[in-house]
Amino acid sequence: MRIFDPHIHMTSRTTDDYEAMYAAGVRALVEPSFWLGQPRTSPAAFLDYFDALLGWEPHRAAQYGIAHHCAIALNPKEANDPRCVPVLDVLPRYLVKDSVVAVGEIGYDSQTPAEDTALAAQLQLAADHALPALVHTPHRDKLTGLRRTIDVVRESALRPDHVLLDHLNETTVAEARESGCWLGFSVYPDTKMDEERTVAVLKTYGTEKVLVNSAADWGRSDPLKTRRVGEAMLAAGFDEDDVDQVLWRNPVAFYGIGGRLRLDVTPPQGPHEGNSVLRGGE
Numbered sequence: 253m254r255i256f257d258p259h260i261h262m263t264s265r266t267t268d269d270y271e272a273m274y275a276a277g278v279r280a281l282v283e284p285s286f287w288l289g290q291p292r293t294s295p296a297a298f299l300d301y302f303d304a305l306l307g308w309e310p311h312r313a314a315q316y317g318i319a320h321h322c323a324i325a326l327n328p329k330e331a332n333d334p335r336c337v338p339v340l341d342v343l344p345r346y347l348v349k350d351s352v353v354a355v356g357e358i359g360y361d362s363q364t365p366a367e368d369t370a371l372a373a374q375l376q377l378a379a380d381h382a383l384p385a386l387v388h389t390p391h392r393d394k395l396t397g398l399r400r401t402i403d404v405v406r407e408s409a410l411r412p413d414h415v416l417l418d419h420l421n422e423t424t425v426a427e428a429r430e431s432g433c434w435l436g437f438s439v440y441p442d443t444k445m446d447e448e449r450t451v452a453v454l455k456t457y458g459t460e461k462v463l464v465n466s467a468a469d470w471g472r473s474d475p476l477k478t479r480r481v482g483e484a485m486l487a488a489g490f491d492e493d494d495v496d497q498v499l500w501r502n503p504v505a506f507y508g509i510g511g512r513l514r515l516d517v518t519p520p521q522g523p524h525e526g527n528s529v530l531r532g533g534e
């Protein structure tokens with residue numbers, strides 16, 4: 253089973269996770285920019301983070317045989333913090349980098365006017381850079397948030413089929429599908445979507461334009477949830493080609509829109525800026 257995790261925050265994970273993911277079949281991933289769990293206090297803090305997503309993290313991933321790409325953005329939560337919003341002006345410098353395959357994650361957290369502004373501005377940036385956008389739909393008041401998201405996408409210059417609506421569930425999938433966007437399901441332990449519910453949605457709506465991710469981060473999450481969904485699909489009567497479409501070909505097609513996806517992995521020769529996973533030494 254070959255797996256592409258289209259949404260995972262490896263910065264928060266260990267080398268044990270990389271090893272286990274490789275063993276489970278993960279060969280590629282996209283790490284979207286997000287909130288670190290506590291507030292950043294200046295645009296400079298974002299730039300150091302973006303640089304890590306472009307340098308150190310792909311370096312770590314390559315040692316475990318996994319192709320690492322990222323999505324760059326001001327995340328929905330910090331779009332509300334006036335100390336952070338100026339980072340929007342610096343994003344164009346990052347959106348031209350080779351391993352940036354999307355703008356993301358953008359979207360709504362608390363559905364505020366500041367989030368409206370940041371979402372619209374970043375959909376425009378995606379269109380300007382011929383990149384797709386990864387859009388986080390809110391965990392609270394989901395259907396209202398989804399409708400508001402689709403309205404902003406429709407008003408934007410970005411085509412709906414260049415947008416991935418993520419964190420969908422049974423209450424939002426039908427309207428998300430009608431919008432013409434790609435459909436993302438984040439599978440978590442205990443809360444939100446689990447693998448059985450995801451398979452039930454796939455039974456109802458099919459496998460076309462559907463992506464499944466672990467969204468693993470610093471919170472309670474599991475980087476092997478993609479594999480678990482693949483196994484649950486097979487147990488429910490889907491065939492290996494269906495699993496390959498959802499776990500590999502669909503994410504390759506979506507993130508391939510900008511023409512920057514490179515799925516071959518070259519193990520790093522030497523350290524990254526003087527450091528390695530052995531903490532400095534070779």
Ligand SMILES: [Zn+2]
Pocket residue numbers: 259261284286357467469
């Ligand atoms: Zn995320």
